[in-house]
Amino acid sequence: MDRLQDIFQKTIASIYNVDKEVIFTRTDNDFGDFSTNVAMLLAKELKDNPRQIAQNIVDSIDEAKGIRNIEVAGPGFINLRVSDEILVDMILVPKSDENTQTVVIETNNPNPFKSMHIGHGFNCVLADTIANLLESSGANTHRVSYHGDVGLHVGKSMYSLLKFVEGDPSKLDTIPVNERNRFMSQMYAQGSKVYKNDDSAKKEIDGLAKQSFILDDPIYKKVYETCREWSFEQIDDLVARLGNKPTERRYLESQADNLGVETVRQHVGDVFIESEGAIMFPGSKYGSFDNVFVGSNGSGLYGARDLGLMQLKNRDYHPEKSYIVTAEEQRDYFKGVIKASELCLPNLQNTTVNIPTGTVKLTSGKMSSRDGDVLEVEWLFNQIKQALESHSSNDEAIITGAIRYQFLKVKIGNDVVFDIQGATQLQGNTGPYLQYSYARAYSILSKINEPTDTMLIDLESNEHILLHKISEYNEILEKAQKDLSPHILANYTYELTQSFNSFYEKNRVIGDEREDQRVKLIGLYTRTLKKCLDILGIPVLEKM
Structure with missing residues (x-):
């Protein structure tokens, strides 16, 4: 593109003696x-007829190399076809990495x-791909994770878990590794159910939630730490199966709580407002x-953490x-938290940027099971596997590609309508179609060996279109x-x-008199497609 711009800018300068950017x-x-x-x-600057200006430029540039x-078209557009050589230059000239920022995501x-529910999986894939884009732009990119390991949801699970172990944490050893995810889901579901329907259990669960901050009971602590580790193993496994790159640091709400509460207390009056014992950000x-950051009982809430x-x-x-x-529903919440952070610090x-997504x-x-629970990522993996028309050693990679592409092809902020059956097809706008291609x-x-000395020049029309x-x-x-x-x-x-598929279906490659040019062209295509798939996090398959 630089070469074209240079030709046009020099031509315009020679005719009109102006330096004009050409897009x-x-x-x-x-x-x-x-x-x-x-x-x-x-035309606006020169107060002249735009079509005549266009014609003057065309007449001067007609014989330009490349x-x-x-x-001239319409009221003054200039349309042009360029040589194959110029297009090859656009492909081979390396893009300079301009982003030198240090970023965390x-x-x-x-x-x-x-x-881990499907919404979590969606956000994981989207964030990982944004990280890939940042990395590819040259940014020093750090992937991290953040998990809520304290609070009410912990209390609900611990209520069921403590009843299961009956004072003996070693009973957890009876749960097979491949059953831990199902077991933890059941424990949380049971605790959630009694929290809604049993006032006595609700009071007990609230107390167990508070205990997650202090871990002062040895049995509670042992069960908590064991099951938290199980959860992290499950999360890491599912995130890897989604195709995400590993994170380099795991942050926890329990680590952030005290620091956040201390910061809030230091800024009561200038940033935060104290009301009935609670501390609120206006x-x-x-x-x-208006959002409460520290509760009336002195405990930190989400904003403080x-x-x-x-x-x-x-x-x-x-x-x-x-x-x-x-x-998306956290957009306003983060607007407030980010503003509070900028006023305090x-x-x-x-620094902090919230990217809200659709659903x-x-x-x-x-989107929920019969008992009203949101559907899990594990369920989605199983459904996609069942939808595959045939099975091979590539199943896991195809499932990953199917899920990631369904999530990524939709503009951020728009809802994703996930078609499980359609996502696995080898035809159409799907991840497996990209992998197959x-x-x-x-x-x-x-x-056949790709020729090294073949120049992509004088291409036929269909070859030029692919190039x-x-x-x-x-x-x-x-962009x-x-x-x-x-x-x-x-x-x-x-x-x-x-x-590529349109080109390949209409043109013979091996054995054709234009074999060298076409193999060279396909080499450019595969390298470009691989770069795309790598950034999207879609597994590249050499055989399907």
Whole structure:
């Protein structure tokens, strides 16, 4: 693109003696490779006819090296087709990494003592892919996790767990490793049920929730620590199966609580308001809502813990940006917490960024089980596996690709409508289709050595169209990085595979007189597709 811009800018300067930035947009193949409205912009400055300006530019540029066809269209657009050489340059010229920031991003945050539900899985995949985009832009990226290991949900599980062990924590040893997830789900479900329906149990659970902060009973502590570790093992396993890269640090609410409460107390009067023993942030003044950070009993609530977490991240990484991916309903909550942090801690000004997401819905409309519990990630894995038309050693990688792509192809903030049956198809806008499209091209390259001395010049029309699509990669990646929008890259990846499959179905490769050029072209395609899949976190398969 730099080469084209240089040609146009020098031409405009020679005709009109002005230095004008020239921006090109990709255009439909029927009209060319690129289009620019620079003549229409110049017309405003020069007070001249835009179409005549465009014609003057075209007449001067017609014989320029690298431009095959150029013409004026409409009121003053300039459409042009470029040489194959220019498109190859766009592919091979490495993109410079411009982002030098240190960033932290929470790539998973399900709570222990509960099952990981589909919404958690969605946010995990989205956050991990945003981290990949940040890394690919050059940012020094740190993946961390944050988990609620104290509070009411812990009390609900501990109520059931303590009844199960009956004073003997070694009874937990009777639970097989492969049954721990199901067991923990049952414990939480039982505790949740009695909390709703039994006032006496509710009071006991509230007490057990408070005990999670102090761990002063040896039996409670042993059961708590054992089951918390089980939960983390389960979370780590599911997050890995989703295709996420490992985190380098695990933060806990129990670690952040005291620091957050202390910070809140230090800023009563200038930032926070004390009312009836509780300490509140007047978020309604800042577009959020009034939120209690410290309860009347002196215990820290979510806001205080998030305030503590922000300081822990700053202590450990000194990030210029800290990203948190959450559900949409937490948007206003984080607006208030972020504002409170900036008022209390000026060194955190403009650091924390909340990225709210939509929700995940099934095409059936069903997002909860018969007892009303939200569906778990484990359930989704099992459903996808059952939906596969055939089975192989690649099943796990295909399931991961199917889930990630369904999550990533939708614009952040929009709801994901998850079609379990459709997500596994090898045709259409699916993860397995992308994986198959890579394997299909790889099989060609595995049969013949890619020529090293072949130049991609004088390509036929259908070859040029595929080359044009490949050459979009750097522009697409830059936009996805700038907007932190995985769907931009996901949608391009699908278009790229469509272009390849359309080309391959119409053109013989091995044994054709244009074999060298076509193998070279497919080599460029596979390398570009692999880069896309790697950033999206979709497993690359050489055979399907």
